[in-house]
Amino acid sequence: MSDDRQAGCDRRALIKAAGAGGAALASSSLAAKAAGARHRHAIVGTGHRARIYQDAIWGAHKDRNELVAICDTNPGRLAFTARRAARAGAAAPRVFLAGAFDDMIGQTRPETIIVTTSDSFHDDYIVRALDAGCNVITEKPMTTTAAKAQRILDAVKRNGRHVRVAFNYRYTPPRTQVKELLMEGAIGDVLSVDFHWLLDTTHGADYFRRWHSRKEISGGLMVHKATHHFDLVNWWLSAVPETVTAVGKREFYTPQMARRLGLQSHHERCRTCPEKEKCSFFLDIAADPSLKALYLDNEVYDGYFRDRCVWRPEISIEDTMNVIVGYDTGATLSYSLNACNAWEGYQIAFNGTRGRLEHSIVEKTYVAGGDMEQGGTDAERIRTRLYPLRGAARDIVPRTGTGGHGGGDDVMLADLFGPPSPDAAGRVADERSGCNSMLIGAAANRCFETGGPVRIADMVAGLARPELPPMPTRRQPVPMPPRATRV
Numbered sequence: 001m002s003d004d005r006q007a008g009c010d011r012r013a014l015i016k017a018a019g020a021g022g023a024a025l026a027s028s029s030l031a032a033k034a035a036g037a038r039h040r041h042a043i044v045g046t047g048h049r050a051r052i053y054q055d056a057i058w059g060a061h062k063d064r065n066e067l068v069a070i071c072d073t074n075p076g077r078l079a080f081t082a083r084r085a086a087r088a089g090a091a092a093p094r095v096f097l098a099g100a101f102d103d104m105i106g107q108t109r110p111e112t113i114i115v116t117t118s119d120s121f122h123d124d125y126i127v128r129a130l131d132a133g134c135n136v137i138t139e140k141p142m143t144t145t146a147a148k149a150q151r152i153l154d155a156v157k158r159n160g161r162h163v164r165v166a167f168n169y170r171y172t173p174p175r176t177q178v179k180e181l182l183m184e185g186a187i188g189d190v191l192s193v194d195f196h197w198l199l200d201t202t203h204g205a206d207y208f209r210r211w212h213s214r215k216e217i218s219g220g221l222m223v224h225k226a227t228h229h230f231d232l233v234n235w236w237l238s239a240v241p242e243t244v245t246a247v248g249k250r251e252f253y254t255p256q257m258a259r260r261l262g263l264q265s266h267h268e269r270c271r272t273c274p275e276k277e278k279c280s281f282f283l284d285i286a287a288d289p290s291l292k293a294l295y296l297d298n299e300v301y302d303g304y305f306r307d308r309c310v311w312r313p314e315i316s317i318e319d320t321m322n323v324i325v326g327y328d329t330g331a332t333l334s335y336s337l338n339a340c341n342a343w344e345g346y347q348i349a350f351n352g353t354r355g356r357l358e359h360s361i362v363e364k365t366y367v368a369g370g371d372m373e374q375g376g377t378d379a380e381r382i383r384t385r386l387y388p389l390r391g392a393a394r395d396i397v398p399r400t401g402t403g404g405h406g407g408g409d410d411v412m413l414a415d416l417f418g419p420p421s422p423d424a425a426g427r428v429a430d431e432r433s434g435c436n437s438m439l440i441g442a443a444a445n446r447c448f449e450t451g452g453p454v455r456i457a458d459m460v461a462g463l464a465r466p467e468l469p470p471m472p473t474r475r476q477p478v479p480m481p482p483r484a485t486r487v
Contacts, residue, residue, distance in 0.1 A: 038062075039417075042069040042093075042110035044101060044125050045117030046081045048294060048369030049139050052409055053114050054081065058088035060410075061417035066091070069108040073098040076298030101125065105132045112137060119224055120217045123148035126163055127155040137164045137416060141227035142434030144219035146442050146459040149435050153462050156431050164416070165434035167231050170427040171415065172408035173399035174382050178359050179236055179425050181396070182471060186386055187352030189472040190237055193333045197229055197346045202365040204319075204339035205281055208253045208310040209270075210368070213317055215445070220317040222248065223441035226337055229346075230325070231429065231437035233333050236350070238426075238468035241436055243326040245453045246444035248318035252340035258311035266311035271296075273309065283307045288370045295369070306369075323444050330474060345381075353478045355388040361406070377406040389481040425469060432466035 041057060043050050050070075057065045067085070070093045072078050078095045085092050096104040105113070105128075113129035115122050115138040123143045129136050142165050143149050156162060169175055182190065199207075207225070211217050218224040234241065251257075255266045267273045276282045285291040285307045295306035319340055325333040345362040362381035377400075384396040401407015415427065436456070443454035456463075 038064055038066045039112065040066060040068050040108070040110045041112045041114055042071065042104060042108060043067065043114045043116060044071040044098070045115060045121075045139075046070055046072045046074070046077045047116065047118075048290070050081070050114070050116040051084075052404065052413065053116065053137075054084060055088070056413040056417050058085060058090040061413065062090070064419070065417050067093045068110055069094045069096060069104045071096045071098055071101050071104050074298050074301045074304075076301045077294060080293055080298070101128065102132065105129070105134060111135060115139060118211055118217050119219055120144045120148070123151050126152050130155045130159045130161055130163070133159075135161060135164075137166060138434070139166055140231070140434070141219060141223050141438040141441070142431060143438060144217075144223050144442070146439060149439065149442075150460045152431055153435065153460060157462065163431040163434065165429045165431065166412060166416070167228065167235075167427075167429045167433070167437075168405050168408040168412045169228050169232055170235055170408070170425075170429065171411035172377075172406040173401040173411070174359070174361065174384065174406070175232065175408070176425050176427065177396070177399045178357070178384065179469075181357060181384075181386070182236055182350065183238075183425070183469055185354070185472045187350055187357050187388075188354030188478055189474055189476070190329075190331050190350050190352045192331060192351045193233055193237070193335075193348065194351075195229065195233060195333060195335045195346065195348045197226070197335075197337045198341035198343060199225070199337070199339040200341055200344040200365050201281070202367065203344055204341065205253070205310050206283075206367050207317070207339060208315055208319070209283065209308045210306060211304070213308065213312075213315045215316040218317065219438070219441060220248075220445060221337055221339060222246070222318070222321060222323075222444040223438055226321070226323075226335070226441050226444075227437045229335065229337070230440040231433060233325075233335075234433065234436050235426070235429075235468065237327060237329060237331055238471040239327040239329040239331055240465055241325050241440050241456050242328055243453055243455055244323065244440055244443035244447060246321065246323040246447035248321040248444065248448045250315065250318045250320070252319045253310050253315060255311050255313050263311070266313065267309045268312075269305045269309060270307040271305075281310050283367065288367070291367070291370050318448065321444065323440070325440055329471075352472075354481075355386060355391070357384070357386055359384045363406075376404065390484055391482065426467065430466065432464055435460065435463050436466065 057067045070081050082092050094108055112135045115125045119141055122138055126136050126138055212224055258266050263275050270283045285296050321337045323335040344365045347360040350357040360383045361377055364376040379400040382398040384398050385393055387393045403410045439456050439459055446454050
Protein backbone atom coordinates (compact mmCIF):
# COMPACT_ATOMS: atom_id res chain seq x y z
CA MET A 1 0.00 0.00 0.00
CA SER A 2 1.06 3.49 -0.38
CA ASP A 3 3.57 4.26 2.30
CA ASP A 4 1.55 7.09 3.77
CA ARG A 5 -1.53 4.76 4.24
CA GLN A 6 -0.98 1.77 3.37
CA ALA A 7 -3.62 -11.08 4.84
CA GLY A 8 -3.71 -17.71 5.92
CA CYS A 9 -0.91 -19.00 8.18
CA ASP A 10 1.35 -21.60 6.55
CA ARG A 11 0.14 -25.14 6.75
CA ARG A 12 2.65 -26.32 9.35
CA ALA A 13 1.93 -23.47 11.75
CA LEU A 14 -1.80 -23.93 11.27
CA ILE A 15 -1.67 -27.65 12.01
CA LYS A 16 0.49 -27.08 15.07
CA ALA A 17 -1.29 -24.14 16.60
CA ALA A 18 -4.88 -23.80 15.39
CA GLY A 19 -8.03 -25.30 16.86
CA ALA A 20 -10.07 -28.07 15.29
CA GLY A 21 -11.63 -25.82 12.65
CA GLY A 22 -8.32 -24.35 11.63
CA ALA A 23 -6.66 -27.78 11.54
CA ALA A 24 -9.38 -29.06 9.24
CA LEU A 25 -8.79 -26.13 6.92
CA ALA A 26 -5.05 -26.82 6.93
CA SER A 27 -5.62 -30.48 6.13
CA SER A 28 -7.88 -29.70 3.16
CA SER A 29 -5.32 -27.16 1.94
CA LEU A 30 -2.58 -29.76 2.08
CA ALA A 31 -4.77 -32.23 0.23
CA ALA A 32 -5.33 -29.66 -2.50
CA LYS A 33 -1.57 -29.18 -2.84
CA ALA A 34 -1.16 -32.93 -3.20
CA ALA A 35 -3.67 -32.79 -6.04
CA GLY A 36 -1.58 -30.14 -7.79
CA ALA A 37 -3.49 -26.97 -6.89
CA ARG A 38 -1.49 -23.93 -5.91
CA HIS A 39 -2.10 -21.90 -2.73
CA ARG A 40 -3.93 -18.67 -3.55
CA HIS A 41 -2.54 -15.44 -2.07
CA ALA A 42 -3.53 -11.78 -2.18
CA ILE A 43 -1.33 -8.91 -1.04
CA VAL A 44 -2.63 -5.69 0.50
CA GLY A 45 0.02 -2.97 0.40
CA THR A 46 2.43 -2.80 -2.56
CA GLY A 47 5.29 -0.76 -1.12
CA HIS A 48 8.83 -2.08 -1.01
CA ARG A 49 8.28 -4.75 1.69
CA ALA A 50 5.73 -6.49 -0.53
CA ARG A 51 8.40 -7.26 -3.11
CA ILE A 52 10.00 -10.16 -1.23
CA TYR A 53 6.64 -11.97 -1.09
CA GLN A 54 5.86 -11.19 -4.72
CA ASP A 55 9.26 -12.44 -5.86
CA ALA A 56 8.96 -15.63 -3.78
CA ILE A 57 5.51 -16.43 -5.19
CA TRP A 58 6.58 -15.64 -8.76
CA GLY A 59 10.00 -17.27 -8.41
CA ALA A 60 11.34 -20.03 -6.16
CA HIS A 61 7.90 -21.03 -4.84
CA LYS A 62 5.73 -20.59 -7.92
CA ASP A 63 4.96 -24.32 -8.20
CA ARG A 64 3.06 -24.25 -4.90
CA ASN A 65 1.73 -20.66 -4.82
CA GLU A 66 0.06 -18.01 -6.94
CA LEU A 67 -0.69 -14.34 -6.43
CA VAL A 68 -4.29 -13.80 -7.48
CA ALA A 69 -4.83 -10.19 -6.38
CA ILE A 70 -3.17 -7.04 -5.11
CA CYS A 71 -4.69 -4.11 -3.24
CA ASP A 72 -3.44 -0.59 -2.49
CA THR A 73 -4.56 3.01 -2.12
CA ASN A 74 -2.17 4.08 -4.89
CA PRO A 75 -3.17 3.06 -8.47
CA GLY A 76 0.30 3.87 -9.77
CA ARG A 77 1.93 1.41 -7.43
CA LEU A 78 -0.65 -1.23 -8.35
CA ALA A 79 0.24 -0.75 -12.02
CA PHE A 80 3.95 -0.98 -11.17
CA THR A 81 3.36 -4.32 -9.40
CA ALA A 82 1.40 -5.63 -12.37
CA ARG A 83 4.34 -4.77 -14.62
CA ARG A 84 6.68 -6.61 -12.24
CA ALA A 85 4.47 -9.70 -12.56
CA ALA A 86 4.71 -9.56 -16.34
CA ARG A 87 8.51 -9.25 -16.19
CA ALA A 88 8.59 -12.30 -13.90
CA GLY A 89 6.55 -14.29 -16.41
CA ALA A 90 3.68 -14.64 -13.93
CA ALA A 91 -0.03 -14.30 -14.53
CA ALA A 92 -1.18 -10.77 -13.81
CA PRO A 93 -2.88 -10.49 -10.41
CA ARG A 94 -6.22 -8.76 -10.32
CA VAL A 95 -5.96 -5.17 -9.13
CA PHE A 96 -8.13 -3.55 -6.46
CA LEU A 97 -8.06 -0.18 -4.76
CA ALA A 98 -8.12 -0.26 -0.95
CA GLY A 99 -11.80 0.62 -0.75
CA ALA A 100 -12.58 -2.64 -2.59
CA PHE A 101 -10.62 -4.92 -0.22
CA ASP A 102 -13.70 -6.95 0.76
CA ASP A 103 -14.74 -7.22 -2.89
CA MET A 104 -11.25 -8.51 -3.69
CA ILE A 105 -11.68 -11.36 -1.22
CA GLY A 106 -15.14 -12.21 -2.50
CA GLN A 107 -14.20 -12.13 -6.17
CA THR A 108 -10.75 -13.78 -6.14
CA ARG A 109 -11.16 -16.21 -3.18
CA PRO A 110 -7.63 -16.05 -1.76
CA GLU A 111 -6.74 -18.57 0.92
CA THR A 112 -4.17 -16.25 2.46
CA ILE A 113 -3.98 -12.46 2.73
CA ILE A 114 -0.46 -11.00 3.06
CA VAL A 115 -0.48 -7.64 4.85
CA THR A 116 2.36 -5.28 3.92
CA THR A 117 0.74 -1.89 4.45
CA SER A 118 1.91 0.94 6.67
CA ASP A 119 1.96 -0.35 10.23
CA SER A 120 -1.05 1.38 11.79
CA PHE A 121 -3.38 -0.13 9.15
CA HIS A 122 -2.35 -3.76 9.74
CA ASP A 123 -5.07 -4.46 12.28
CA ASP A 124 -7.89 -3.37 9.99
CA TYR A 125 -6.89 -5.72 7.17
CA ILE A 126 -5.94 -8.57 9.52
CA VAL A 127 -9.32 -8.49 11.26
CA ARG A 128 -11.31 -8.17 8.02
CA ALA A 129 -9.36 -11.03 6.46
CA LEU A 130 -9.91 -13.31 9.46
CA ASP A 131 -13.61 -12.47 9.56
CA ALA A 132 -13.82 -13.29 5.84
CA GLY A 133 -12.42 -16.79 6.48
CA CYS A 134 -8.89 -16.16 5.21
CA ASN A 135 -5.56 -17.04 6.74
CA VAL A 136 -3.20 -14.11 7.37
CA ILE A 137 0.52 -13.42 7.05
CA THR A 138 1.53 -9.97 8.25
CA GLU A 139 4.72 -7.98 8.13
CA LYS A 140 6.16 -6.88 11.44
CA PRO A 141 5.16 -5.10 13.56
CA MET A 142 1.85 -6.92 13.79
CA THR A 143 0.29 -3.60 14.81
CA THR A 144 1.15 -0.38 16.65
CA THR A 145 -0.99 0.04 19.78
CA ALA A 146 -2.46 -2.09 22.55
CA ALA A 147 -6.00 -1.29 21.39
CA LYS A 148 -5.23 -2.52 17.88
CA ALA A 149 -3.56 -5.64 19.29
CA GLN A 150 -6.72 -6.35 21.28
CA ARG A 151 -8.78 -6.16 18.08
CA ILE A 152 -6.55 -8.80 16.51
CA LEU A 153 -6.61 -11.08 19.57
CA ASP A 154 -10.42 -10.87 19.66
CA ALA A 155 -10.65 -11.70 15.93
CA VAL A 156 -8.32 -14.68 16.36
CA LYS A 157 -10.50 -16.01 19.17
CA ARG A 158 -13.69 -15.32 17.21
CA ASN A 159 -12.49 -17.13 14.10
CA GLY A 160 -10.37 -19.94 15.54
CA ARG A 161 -7.37 -18.98 13.39
CA HIS A 162 -3.86 -17.75 14.05
CA VAL A 163 -1.99 -14.91 12.36
CA ARG A 164 1.49 -15.60 11.02
CA VAL A 165 3.95 -12.75 11.78
CA ALA A 166 6.93 -12.58 9.42
CA PHE A 167 9.87 -12.19 11.81
CA ASN A 168 12.67 -12.81 9.33
CA TYR A 169 15.41 -12.13 11.91
CA ARG A 170 14.61 -15.45 13.61
CA TYR A 171 15.65 -17.19 10.40
CA THR A 172 19.05 -15.55 9.92
CA PRO A 173 21.55 -18.45 10.32
CA PRO A 174 23.81 -16.94 13.02
CA ARG A 175 20.78 -15.85 15.10
CA THR A 176 19.26 -19.33 14.86
CA GLN A 177 22.66 -20.63 15.96
CA VAL A 178 22.54 -18.40 19.06
CA LYS A 179 19.10 -19.81 19.89
CA GLU A 180 20.43 -23.36 19.63
CA LEU A 181 23.39 -22.58 21.91
CA LEU A 182 21.05 -21.18 24.54
CA MET A 183 18.68 -24.15 24.19
CA GLU A 184 21.60 -26.53 24.67
CA GLY A 185 22.46 -24.86 27.97
CA ALA A 186 25.82 -23.46 26.84
CA ILE A 187 25.57 -20.78 29.56
CA GLY A 188 22.93 -22.42 31.76
CA ASP A 189 19.76 -20.47 32.44
CA VAL A 190 19.88 -16.83 31.35
CA LEU A 191 19.82 -14.26 34.13
CA SER A 192 20.21 -11.03 32.17
CA VAL A 193 20.72 -9.68 28.66
CA ASP A 194 22.55 -6.56 27.47
CA PHE A 195 21.48 -5.59 23.95
CA HIS A 196 22.55 -2.51 21.96
CA TRP A 197 21.25 -1.86 18.45
CA LEU A 198 22.88 0.82 16.30
CA LEU A 199 21.40 2.45 13.20
CA ASP A 200 23.81 4.56 11.21
CA THR A 201 23.09 7.91 9.60
CA THR A 202 22.20 6.34 6.23
CA HIS A 203 19.67 3.66 7.17
CA GLY A 204 18.84 5.29 10.50
CA ALA A 205 18.20 8.68 8.93
CA ASP A 206 15.86 7.09 6.40
CA TYR A 207 13.20 6.46 9.06
CA PHE A 208 12.98 10.21 9.56
CA ARG A 209 12.20 10.86 5.87
CA ARG A 210 9.30 8.44 5.49
CA TRP A 211 5.89 7.79 7.04
CA HIS A 212 7.82 6.09 9.85
CA SER A 213 8.58 9.56 11.22
CA ARG A 214 4.93 9.88 12.28
CA LYS A 215 4.34 7.90 15.46
CA GLU A 216 0.60 7.62 14.83
CA ILE A 217 1.41 5.53 11.72
CA SER A 218 4.56 3.60 12.67
CA GLY A 219 4.44 3.49 16.47
CA GLY A 220 7.90 5.05 16.39
CA LEU A 221 11.13 3.09 16.29
CA MET A 222 10.18 1.36 19.54
CA VAL A 223 7.43 -0.44 17.63
CA HIS A 224 8.38 -0.39 13.95
CA LYS A 225 12.06 -1.25 14.34
CA ALA A 226 12.55 -2.58 17.86
CA THR A 227 9.73 -5.13 17.48
CA HIS A 228 12.34 -7.17 15.56
CA HIS A 229 14.77 -6.93 18.44
CA PHE A 230 12.28 -7.55 21.23
CA ASP A 231 10.99 -10.59 19.36
CA LEU A 232 14.53 -11.92 19.04
CA VAL A 233 15.07 -11.67 22.80
CA ASN A 234 11.64 -13.13 23.61
CA TRP A 235 12.40 -16.04 21.28
CA TRP A 236 16.04 -16.47 22.31
CA LEU A 237 14.94 -16.70 25.96
CA SER A 238 11.64 -18.53 25.30
CA ALA A 239 10.23 -15.95 27.67
CA VAL A 240 7.29 -13.56 27.97
CA PRO A 241 7.73 -9.89 28.93
CA GLU A 242 5.99 -8.69 32.08
CA THR A 243 7.26 -5.19 32.93
CA VAL A 244 8.77 -2.32 30.93
CA THR A 245 10.57 0.85 31.96
CA ALA A 246 11.94 3.21 29.31
CA VAL A 247 13.21 6.67 28.41
CA GLY A 248 13.45 8.20 24.95
CA LYS A 249 14.26 11.45 23.22
CA ARG A 250 14.82 13.02 19.81
CA GLU A 251 18.01 15.00 19.89
CA PHE A 252 19.78 14.48 16.56
CA TYR A 253 17.12 14.74 13.82
CA THR A 254 15.95 18.24 14.78
CA PRO A 255 15.93 21.75 13.27
CA GLN A 256 18.51 22.73 15.88
CA MET A 257 20.92 20.03 14.69
CA ALA A 258 20.46 21.21 11.09
CA ARG A 259 21.65 24.65 12.11
CA ARG A 260 24.54 23.20 14.12
CA LEU A 261 25.59 21.34 10.97
CA GLY A 262 25.74 24.61 9.06
CA LEU A 263 22.35 24.62 7.34
CA GLN A 264 20.07 27.62 7.39
CA SER A 265 17.00 25.62 8.37
CA HIS A 266 14.91 22.52 7.73
CA HIS A 267 12.98 22.23 4.45
CA GLU A 268 10.07 20.21 3.07
CA ARG A 269 11.89 17.53 1.07
CA CYS A 270 15.21 16.69 -0.51
CA ARG A 271 14.06 17.05 -4.12
CA THR A 272 13.22 20.75 -3.74
CA CYS A 273 15.72 21.59 -0.99
CA PRO A 274 17.61 24.86 -1.62
CA GLU A 275 20.51 23.55 0.49
CA LYS A 276 20.86 20.08 -1.07
CA GLU A 277 24.48 20.74 -2.06
CA LYS A 278 25.39 21.47 1.56
CA CYS A 279 23.43 18.64 3.20
CA SER A 280 25.08 15.21 3.22
CA PHE A 281 21.71 13.70 4.20
CA PHE A 282 20.30 14.57 0.77
CA LEU A 283 18.55 11.62 -0.89
CA ASP A 284 18.11 11.69 -4.68
CA ILE A 285 15.17 9.35 -5.23
CA ALA A 286 15.22 10.09 -8.95
CA ALA A 287 18.68 8.52 -9.20
CA ASP A 288 17.60 5.14 -7.81
CA PRO A 289 15.42 3.22 -10.31
CA SER A 290 13.47 1.35 -7.62
CA LEU A 291 12.77 4.40 -5.48
CA LYS A 292 11.78 6.37 -8.57
CA ALA A 293 9.41 3.67 -9.85
CA LEU A 294 7.82 2.98 -6.47
CA TYR A 295 7.53 6.49 -5.10
CA LEU A 296 8.55 9.46 -7.23
CA ASP A 297 6.56 8.33 -10.27
CA ASN A 298 3.45 7.79 -8.12
CA GLU A 299 3.39 10.98 -6.05
CA VAL A 300 0.69 12.33 -8.35
CA TYR A 301 -1.81 9.81 -6.94
CA ASP A 302 -1.49 10.42 -3.21
CA GLY A 303 0.98 13.26 -2.60
CA TYR A 304 3.32 11.02 -0.57
CA PHE A 305 6.92 12.29 -0.51
CA ARG A 306 9.50 9.54 0.09
CA ASP A 307 12.31 12.08 0.62
CA ARG A 308 11.04 14.34 3.41
CA CYS A 309 13.61 16.46 5.27
CA VAL A 310 15.10 14.61 8.25
CA TRP A 311 15.35 17.89 10.20
CA ARG A 312 11.66 18.85 10.12
CA PRO A 313 10.11 19.93 13.43
CA GLU A 314 6.89 17.90 13.05
CA ILE A 315 8.72 14.55 13.34
CA SER A 316 7.14 12.74 16.29
CA ILE A 317 9.45 9.76 16.86
CA GLU A 318 12.54 9.40 19.03
CA ASP A 319 16.09 8.76 17.84
CA THR A 320 17.64 7.66 21.18
CA MET A 321 15.92 5.09 23.44
CA ASN A 322 16.74 2.93 26.47
CA VAL A 323 14.51 0.15 27.81
CA ILE A 324 14.51 -2.29 30.76
CA VAL A 325 12.29 -5.39 30.41
CA GLY A 326 11.44 -7.93 33.10
CA TYR A 327 10.49 -11.45 31.99
CA ASP A 328 8.36 -14.25 33.42
CA THR A 329 11.48 -16.42 33.67
CA GLY A 330 13.17 -13.92 36.00
CA ALA A 331 15.56 -12.69 33.31
CA THR A 332 15.99 -8.97 32.65
CA LEU A 333 16.83 -7.15 29.43
CA SER A 334 18.74 -3.89 29.17
CA TYR A 335 18.22 -2.56 25.62
CA SER A 336 19.20 0.54 23.70
CA LEU A 337 18.40 1.78 20.20
CA ASN A 338 20.23 4.71 18.65
CA ALA A 339 19.36 5.94 15.15
CA CYS A 340 22.28 8.33 14.60
CA ASN A 341 25.29 6.13 15.12
CA ALA A 342 28.66 5.59 13.43
CA TRP A 343 27.99 2.01 12.27
CA GLU A 344 25.06 -0.33 11.65
CA GLY A 345 24.40 -3.50 13.60
CA TYR A 346 24.24 -4.76 17.16
CA GLN A 347 26.02 -6.20 20.17
CA ILE A 348 24.33 -8.56 22.62
CA ALA A 349 25.51 -10.45 25.69
CA PHE A 350 23.63 -13.17 27.58
CA ASN A 351 24.72 -13.69 31.19
CA GLY A 352 23.87 -17.13 32.58
CA THR A 353 24.49 -19.47 35.49
CA ARG A 354 27.28 -21.25 33.57
CA GLY A 355 28.87 -18.39 31.66
CA ARG A 356 28.38 -15.60 29.15
CA LEU A 357 27.57 -15.63 25.42
CA GLU A 358 28.50 -12.58 23.34
CA HIS A 359 27.25 -12.08 19.81
CA SER A 360 27.57 -9.18 17.38
CA ILE A 361 26.88 -8.42 13.73
CA VAL A 362 27.92 -5.41 11.67
CA GLU A 363 25.31 -4.97 8.95
CA LYS A 364 25.61 -3.37 5.54
CA THR A 365 23.90 -0.02 5.44
CA TYR A 366 21.09 0.62 2.95
CA VAL A 367 18.14 2.81 2.03
CA ALA A 368 14.84 0.91 2.28
CA GLY A 369 13.33 0.12 -1.11
CA GLY A 370 16.44 1.07 -3.06
CA ASP A 371 18.46 -1.03 -5.48
CA MET A 372 20.68 -2.56 -2.80
CA GLU A 373 20.68 -5.58 -0.52
CA GLN A 374 18.43 -5.02 2.50
CA GLY A 375 20.06 -5.80 5.86
CA GLY A 376 22.95 -7.78 4.42
CA THR A 377 25.97 -8.98 6.40
CA ASP A 378 29.55 -10.03 5.72
CA ALA A 379 30.69 -13.31 7.29
CA GLU A 380 33.87 -11.76 8.66
CA ARG A 381 31.81 -9.19 10.59
CA ILE A 382 29.76 -11.75 12.53
CA ARG A 383 31.16 -12.74 15.92
CA THR A 384 29.95 -15.22 18.56
CA ARG A 385 32.07 -15.93 21.63
CA LEU A 386 31.40 -18.20 24.62
CA TYR A 387 32.87 -17.49 28.07
CA PRO A 388 32.39 -20.40 30.51
CA LEU A 389 32.56 -19.56 34.20
CA ARG A 390 36.25 -19.81 35.17
CA GLY A 391 37.09 -21.37 31.83
CA ALA A 392 38.82 -20.38 28.63
CA ALA A 393 36.77 -18.37 26.17
CA ARG A 394 36.24 -19.81 22.72
CA ASP A 395 34.98 -18.40 19.45
CA ILE A 396 32.02 -20.09 17.82
CA VAL A 397 32.32 -20.30 14.04
CA PRO A 398 29.16 -18.50 12.93
CA ARG A 399 26.75 -19.91 10.42
CA THR A 400 26.24 -17.61 7.50
CA GLY A 401 23.72 -17.03 4.76
CA THR A 402 23.34 -14.94 1.65
CA GLY A 403 20.66 -12.54 0.53
CA GLY A 404 18.43 -10.11 2.35
CA HIS A 405 18.70 -9.76 6.12
CA GLY A 406 21.73 -11.98 6.37
CA GLY A 407 20.08 -14.87 4.57
CA GLY A 408 17.01 -14.82 6.79
CA ASP A 409 14.60 -13.72 4.08
CA ASP A 410 15.04 -16.78 1.87
CA VAL A 411 14.82 -19.21 4.80
CA MET A 412 11.66 -17.54 6.09
CA LEU A 413 10.08 -17.48 2.63
CA ALA A 414 10.74 -21.20 2.24
CA ASP A 415 9.01 -21.73 5.58
CA LEU A 416 6.05 -19.59 4.51
CA PHE A 417 5.59 -20.88 0.97
CA GLY A 418 7.40 -24.22 0.81
CA PRO A 419 6.53 -27.69 2.12
CA PRO A 420 6.36 -28.21 5.90
CA SER A 421 9.62 -29.17 7.59
CA PRO A 422 10.75 -29.78 11.20
CA ASP A 423 12.09 -26.78 13.12
CA ALA A 424 13.53 -27.51 16.57
CA ALA A 425 14.32 -23.81 17.05
CA GLY A 426 10.63 -22.89 16.89
CA ARG A 427 10.99 -19.97 14.50
CA VAL A 428 7.33 -19.77 13.48
CA ALA A 429 5.68 -16.75 15.12
CA ASP A 430 1.95 -16.16 15.46
CA GLU A 431 -0.13 -13.32 16.90
CA ARG A 432 0.95 -14.17 20.47
CA SER A 433 4.60 -13.51 19.65
CA GLY A 434 3.55 -10.55 17.51
CA CYS A 435 1.74 -9.05 20.50
CA ASN A 436 4.53 -9.71 22.99
CA SER A 437 7.12 -7.95 20.87
CA MET A 438 5.07 -4.91 19.86
CA LEU A 439 3.62 -4.48 23.35
CA ILE A 440 7.12 -3.94 24.72
CA GLY A 441 7.49 -1.08 22.24
CA ALA A 442 4.01 0.27 22.96
CA ALA A 443 4.76 0.08 26.69
CA ALA A 444 8.02 1.96 26.12
CA ASN A 445 6.08 4.67 24.28
CA ARG A 446 3.76 4.93 27.28
CA CYS A 447 6.80 5.20 29.57
CA PHE A 448 8.10 8.09 27.45
CA GLU A 449 4.84 9.93 28.15
CA THR A 450 4.31 9.08 31.83
CA GLY A 451 7.81 8.46 33.17
CA GLY A 452 6.54 5.38 35.01
CA PRO A 453 6.78 1.60 34.53
CA VAL A 454 4.18 -0.37 32.57
CA ARG A 455 2.85 -3.90 33.12
CA ILE A 456 2.17 -5.83 29.91
CA ALA A 457 -0.79 -7.60 31.55
CA ASP A 458 -2.51 -4.23 31.97
CA MET A 459 -2.37 -3.50 28.22
CA VAL A 460 -4.43 -6.34 26.68
CA ALA A 461 -6.69 -9.18 27.80
CA GLY A 462 -6.64 -12.80 26.66
CA LEU A 463 -3.02 -12.94 25.50
CA ALA A 464 -1.91 -16.56 25.88
CA ARG A 465 1.71 -17.64 26.18
CA PRO A 466 3.16 -18.52 22.75
CA GLU A 467 4.55 -21.95 22.02
CA LEU A 468 8.31 -21.63 22.49
CA PRO A 469 11.10 -24.24 22.65
CA PRO A 470 12.15 -25.48 26.12
CA MET A 471 15.14 -23.80 27.75
CA PRO A 472 17.29 -24.40 30.85
CA THR A 473 15.34 -23.30 33.94
CA ARG A 474 16.05 -22.10 37.46
CA ARG A 475 14.83 -25.44 38.83
CA GLN A 476 17.66 -27.46 37.28
CA PRO A 477 20.95 -28.20 39.07
CA VAL A 478 23.97 -26.17 38.01
CA PRO A 479 27.44 -27.77 37.91
CA MET A 480 29.97 -26.28 40.31
CA PRO A 481 32.51 -24.25 38.31
CA PRO A 482 36.21 -25.11 38.62
CA ARG A 483 38.14 -23.53 41.42
CA ALA A 484 39.38 -20.10 40.56
CA THR A 485 42.98 -19.98 39.43
CA ARG A 486 45.07 -17.85 41.76
CA VAL A 487 46.53 -14.85 39.93
